[in-house]
Amino acid sequence: MIRAALVDDATVIRGALAGMLREIEVVVAVSTAEELIARRLEVDVVVLDLHLVNRTQPDALQGVAAVQALVEAGYAVCVYSQEERRWVLAACIAAGARGVVSKAEPLDVAEQAFAEVAAGGSVVPAPVAGLIEVLVRRRSITLLGERQRQVLAGRARGLTYAEMAQQLHLSESTLRGYWHELIGTVSEHLQHTAPADIERALGLAPGDLLDAWPRSRS
Structure with a gap:
């Protein structure tokens, strides 16, 4: 059984998701990344919402900062969010997330994504893959x-x-291997690329990525 941790500020999500997954055991559900890191629990995957700041926890880490903190703590992270801006989701990959899945996806699709990340694979939605393709092109x-x-x-x-x-x-297994290597290469490259260079490549306005892009871990 895959062991997962859930980080989500919505009480309903924390309470309901564990009972809806069939092949994944949610061993802990918390509202902040900081709480999970402090517990030092060993899990196969962390399912992370990006938007964690609310009235009761205004100073919580969220977004790319939460991804980066969890990755640095040694966790395999799968982002599970309603966020749709593809450059923000690409920034999560740059911060070390191994997967991104929308909360709008059917539950079985989301669970398959969590399991893929837990097994060491990579899951990136087509819009983010399209953005990466633009950067390559x-x-x-x-x-x-x-x-x-x-x-x-x-x-x-x-x-x-x-x-x-x-x-x-x-074979499908060979293609999955290429994809996993690709995401690792792209993540490593983006970590050490200046936001201004990415903005120019994507045609964004100067400064658009400053709040979203992760700080280099070098």
């Missing part, structure tokens, strides 16, 4: 091999591993 990211570029293009267009396996004549 505009030569902001130049470290990917040809197979990784092919997998990125497929994921950016919403193709499943099975569909890509038919097109590329490779």
